[in-house]
Amino acid sequence: MKVRGARFALPIWVAGLLACVWVIASTRFVSDLSAFMPHAPNEREQVLISQVRDGIIGRLIMIGIEGGDAAQRAKLSHELAERLRASGLFMGVQNGDQATEARDRAYFFQNRYLLSPDIAPERFTAAGLHAAIADSVAALSGESGMLLKHLFLRDPTGETLQLLGQFNGGKQPRHLDGVWASEDGTRAVMLAYTRAPGTDTTAQARAIATIRKVFGKLPGLERGNRILMSGTSVFSVKSRNTIEGQVARLASASLLLVVCLLLLVYRSPRLLAFGLLPVLSGALVGITAVSLSFGKVQGLTMGFGTTLIGEAVDYSIYFFVQRLGQARLANFWRTIWLGVATSIAGFAALLFSGFPGLAQLGVYTISGLIAAALVTRYVLPALVPGTLRVRSLDRLGLALEAVIGRARTLRWLPLLLALASALVVYAHAGKVWNRNLSSLSPISKADRQVDLTLRRDLGAPDLRYMAAFTAPNQELALQGAEKAGAALRALVKNGLIAGFTTPAAVLPSQALQRARQEAIPAPDTLRRNLKQALVGLPVDIDKLQGFLGDAAAARTHALLTRADLDGTSASMLFDSLLVKRSRDYLVLMPIRAPSRDADSPLDIKRIQDALQKTHLRDIMAIDLLKETTSLFENYRNEVLAMSEVGSLVIVVLLFISLKSVARTARVVTPLIAAVACDVALILLSGTELTILHLVGLLLVVAIGSNYALFFERLNLAGSPAEYRQTQVSLVVANLTTVGSFGILGLSSIPVLSAVGITVSLGAFLSLVFSAILSRGRWRDASAPGLLP
Amino acid sequence: MKITDSRRLAAAIACILTLALPTARAGDGWGVPQLMRRLAHNKSGEATFVEKNYLSVLDKPVVSSGDLSFVAPDRLEKRTLVPRPETMTLDGDSLTVTLPGKSPMTVSLRQHPDVAAFVESIRGTLAGDLTGLQAFYTLKLAGSPGRWQLTLTPKQEQLARLFDRIVIRGRRADIRSIDLEERDGDHSEMVITQSHIRR
Numbered sequence: 001m002k003v004r005g006a007r008f009a010l011p012i013w014v015a016g017l018l019a020c021v022w023v024i025a026s027t028r029f030v031s032d033l034s035a036f037m038p039h040a041p042n043e044r045e046q047v048l049i050s051q052v053r054d055g056i057i058g059r060l061i062m063i064g065i066e067g068g069d070a071a072q073r074a075k076l077s078h079e080l081a082e083r084l085r086a087s088g089l090f091m092g093v094q095n096g097d098q099a100t101e102a103r104d105r106a107y108f109f110q111n112r113y114l115l116s117p118d119i120a121p122e123r124f125t126a127a128g129l130h131a132a133i134a135d136s137v138a139a140l141s142g143e144s145g146m147l148l149k150h151l152f153l154r155d156p157t158g159e160t161l162q163l164l165g166q167f168n169g170g171k172q173p174r175h176l177d178g179v180w181a182s183e184d185g186t187r188a189v190m191l192a193y194t195r196a197p198g199t200d201t202t203a204q205a206r207a208i209a210t211i212r213k214v215f216g217k218l219p220g221l222e223r224g225n226r227i228l229m230s231g232t233s234v235f236s237v238k239s240r241n242t243i244e245g246q247v248a249r250l251a252s253a254s255l256l257l258v259v260c261l262l263l264l265v266y267r268s269p270r271l272l273a274f275g276l277l278p279v280l281s282g283a284l285v286g287i288t289a290v291s292l293s294f295g296k297v298q299g300l301t302m303g304f305g306t307t308l309i310g311e312a313v314d315y316s317i318y319f320f321v322q323r324l325g326q327a328r329l330a331n332f333w334r335t336i337w338l339g340v341a342t343s344i345a346g347f348a349a350l351l352f353s354g355f356p357g358l359a360q361l362g363v364y365t366i367s368g369l370i371a372a373a374l375v376t377r378y379v380l381p382a383l384v385p386g387t388l389r390v391r392s393l394d395r396l397g398l399a400l401e402a403v404i405g406r407a408r409t410l411r412w413l414p415l416l417l418a419l420a421s422a423l424v425v426y427a428h429a430g431k432v433w434n435r436n437l438s439s440l441s442p443i444s445k446a447d448r449q450v451d452l453t454l455r456r457d458l459g460a461p462d463l464r465y466m467a468a469f470t471a472p473n474q475e476l477a478l479q480g481a482e483k484a485g486a487a488l489r490a491l492v493k494n495g496l497i498a499g500f501t502t503p504a505a506v507l508p509s510q511a512l513q514r515a516r517q518e519a520i521p522a523p524d525t526l527r528r529n530l531k532q533a534l535v536g537l538p539v540d541i542d543k544l545q546g547f548l549g550d551a552a553a554a555r556t557h558a559l560l561t562r563a564d565l566d567g568t569s570a571s572m573l574f575d576s577l578l579v580k581r582s583r584d585y586l587v588l589m590p591i592r593a594p595s596r597d598a599d600s601p602l603d604i605k606r607i608q609d610a611l612q613k614t615h616l617r618d619i620m621a622i623d624l625l626k627e628t629t630s631l632f633e634n635y636r637n638e639v640l641a642m643s644e645v646g647s648l649v650i651v652v653l654l655f656i657s658l659k660s661v662a663r664t665a666r667v668v669t670p671l672i673a674a675v676a677c678d679v680a681l682i683l684l685s686g687t688e689l690t691i692l693h694l695v696g697l698l699l700v701v702a703i704g705s706n707y708a709l710f711f712e713r714l715n716l717a718g719s720p721a722e723y724r725q726t727q728v729s730l731v732v733a734n735l736t737t738v739g740s741f742g743i744l745g746l747s748s749i750p751v752l753s754a755v756g757i758t759v760s761l762g763a764f765l766s767l768v769f770s771a772i773l774s775r776g777r778w779r780d781a782s783a784p785g786l787l788p
Numbered sequence: 789m790k791i792t793d794s795r796r797l798a799a800a801i802a803c804i805l806t807l808a809l810p811t812a813r814a815g816d817g818w819g820v821p822q823l824m825r826r827l828a829h830n831k832s833g834e835a836t837f838v839e840k841n842y843l844s845v846l847d848k849p850v851v852s853s854g855d856l857s858f859v860a861p862d863r864l865e866k867r868t869l870v871p872r873p874e875t876m877t878l879d880g881d882s883l884t885v886t887l888p889g890k891s892p893m894t895v896s897l898r899q900h901p902d903v904a905a906f907v908e909s910i911r912g913t914l915a916g917d918l919t920g921l922q923a924f925y926t927l928k929l930a931g932s933p934g935r936w937q938l939t940l941t942p943k944q945e946q947l948a949r950l951f952d953r954i955v956i957r958g959r960r961a962d963i964r965s966i967d968l969e970e971r972d973g974d975h976s977e978m979v980i981t982q983s984h985i986r987r
Contacts, residue, residue: 141852
């Protein structure tokens with residue numbers, strides 16, 4: 001058997017593989033899951049969401065210490081916090097220790113006249129002072145009286161309490177033995193903010209490992225002591241580890257399965273080696289193509305991309321089977337190319353999905369399949385010695401034929417099942433799609449529970465709602481935050497929101513600080529106003545000398561800068577809400593909803609309208625949950641549209657090639673039935689469909705169309721034996737697909753298991769339905785009228 | 789920082805005790821055990837109060853007034869009307885402070901171990917658990933059923949840091965006042981007029 005151009009095929013192939021190896025050697029492989037999460041459609045939202053994560057969420061590690069008794073845990077908490085602070089990896093570590101809290105109180109007390117929102121000229125008039133002091137006197141008999149009376153003589157207008165109340169707005173963790181503890185007192189809790197951004201998974205992994213290592217070496221550690229950690233970065237590090245572990249394991253498991261299956265059927269190691277050549281060449285070409293077009297390769301892409309081009313094994317199997325007989329080679333290759341074309345039509349939809357990971361997968365599979373087909377076509381004939389023969393599979397073939405023959409009497413079954421499936425899908429209307437992005441997250445339920453627990457212990461803010469804007473420098477950023485704060489305060493007043501956090505609360509803009517300084521009258525004036533203000537109040541002016549002194553000092557006090565926050569917990573708050581970026585500053589102002597109930601979301605539009613009136617350039621109110629959910633739905637609709645286009649292209653390709661509506665229908669019908677049953681079975685198992693199931697269905701169409709096509713073309717076989725041989729090959733090829741995707745289905749990574757289950761189930765169903773609906777036994781294809 | 793003031797809480801809880809105090813009937817014998825025995829029978833009570841706070845930082849005491857209500861076993865509401873409206877509700881473990889125009893602040897008493905010890909002592913009292921109460925205080929009953937005075941002196945450092953003693957005065961069935969003497973010399977007197985008690 002001579003193939004045109006065979007002389008050049010081998011050298012070109014070898015050179016090509018070497019080039020691939022060279023590219024791959026310098027390729028960066030990544031294994032975080034972000035590529036399989038949708039990217040925000042508009043650049044601004046994309047930047048914003050990633051910065052929100054970068055700013056606070058991504059840097060926060062929540063820590064819990066369990067075991068031992070409260071006093072011992074408190075000691076560990078102190079030791080751990082001290083060592084982590086010294087490690088340099090963290091912007092700050094908070095455990096509620098009294099030293100930090102005392103520094104916080106001192107900062108607010110000492111700088112109250114620069115910080116308090118009430119400081120304005122009217123505050124220091126006789127009337128203003130009278131009102132404020134009368135208020136304080138009344139408050140002395142109230143709930144905060146005890147704290148107030150210690151401050152009263154120096155702070156008779158009550159600025160400090162106001163500031164502390166504002167700072168502590170949210171819920172504070174409880175104190176036990178001088179450190180933060182869980183509500184039930186069984187756990188010491190703390191917060192660590194990493195210096196590295198949340199997106200730097202490697203640095204996050206190092207920070208987490210450091211916490212664990214330092215904890216393990218703490219003096220006084222007891223056997224029962226245990227450390228818990230959670231937070232976005234802990235999750236991303238964990239999922240990276242899971243992916244790295246599973247991709248390697250699953251890929252090797254499915255390769256092993258394929259190898260065993262092929263060996264079992266063909267019992268020839270040489271045949272197996274040659275059979276795998278197209279697949280391996282395809283994988284190398286695929287990785288190279290992805291590396292060249294994306295700059296990096298996702299571990300997951302390799303993992304299930306290789307499984308996908310596993311269908312290339314089929315090509316070599318057909319090749320071995322077909323080349324023995326007097327098969328019409330032209331027909332054979334036409335079928336192969338048609339199979340490649342329909343697969344490509346299916347996979348092409350991936351290229352346009354919003355998921356970078358899926359786009360990589362598209363590039364990988366398309367280039368890999370083309371390479372595999374080319375290798376089968378041009379390299380294998382040149383390499384495989386003519387003496388190498390496929391073992392006769394006639395006994396198996398006969399048995400199979402009998403089974404399929406009997407199955408053909410069930411022609412009504414696929415249609416009936418398809419109909420029933422349609423009913424199942426209809427009954428699930430409204431519950432078909434999973435809207436929750438976390439359904440794709442590889443985080444286990446147990447880990448999510450730990451997260452929930454620590455979050456509750458720490459009273460960690462729910463960072464769902466946020467006002468955000470950018471500014472060219474820190475001063476303008478703070479001035480903007482003050483403007484936005486005024487708008488939000490009005491919303492607090494009318495009850496739309498419960499409160500908000502702003503960096504300007506702990507460090508006002510220089511302009512505002514200066515204005516507050518100017519609001520304080522000269523000492524003589526202030527004394528005169530105070531004297532007048534005290535008329536009718538039970539306070540003697542001589543006792544308030546401390547106040548007069550502090551107010552006078554505040555007038556000329558150096559303006560506060562970021563450095564003044566060092567050592568307070570306010571510094572962390574500030575840094576996480578005012579994020580310095582390469583070109584500008586991003587200001588984030590978390591907003592608290594009156595209700596934590598996710599079903600009664602804040603009216604983002606009204607907040608946005610109120611913020612718009614500040615005229616800050618790009619201010620916006622964000623509901624992170626809604627944002628990601630709607631993103632997800634947009635992408636789903638996009639992939640859905642792409643799948644429809646892909647399926648249509650496949651049908652058109654089949655029609656062009658088969659040149660008959662009836663024959664095209666015969667190929668397409670089992671596919672439709674398989675997809676319908678696949679969806680129905682997944683829904684019946686209680687799983688809601690995600691975007692990855694959709695991708696899986698697309699693959700079912702791409703892979704299944706090949707089976708249907710080969711079944712349809714079976715009658716082109718040269719002899720009954722060859723016919724049976726091909727039939728066996730089809731079943732083996734299908735089993736390898738079902739097996740390798742089935743293994744993916746066992747993965748604990750939802751992305752992998754969704755695709756794995758969908759494809760293995762769908763591929764199997766499409767083979768069975770194709771067999772049932774196929775036209776029957778071998779007929780002499782040379783009989784007139786049967787040639788295509 | 790703590791959002792609520794333990795001293796105020798102490799006074800509030802002393803009110804529970806007060807309202808829970810039953811009528812001491814002649815002929816029952818007179819002593820702390822007799823007082824205690826009847827505490828558990830109280831279901832609810834209402835009263836008005838006038839409180840004078842003597843603070844060293846002020847020349848004159850701050851006078852506040854309002855009403856109190858108690859529902860067994862552990863719900864107490866202290867509504868201050870003058871000079872500044874403020875409502876403090878102790879319900880089981882949670883203490884809620886409501887100021888007009890602000891969202892209510894709720895703290896769990898378990899977050900304040902010092903206060904929790906105090907609350908436990910009062911619970912003990914309401915349940916007639918004399919032993920429990922004596923774990924926290926030295927109790928001293930003086931006078932006669934016609935004019936008595938119960939003094940509670942904290943035994944534990946945590947409580948003693950907050951106040952020196954609570955003195956409850958009464959005449960027969962009427963509780964007349966609760967005085968709280970703080971460590972720093974400040975003190976408050978709460979005069980109570982009971983309007984209704986159900987047992």
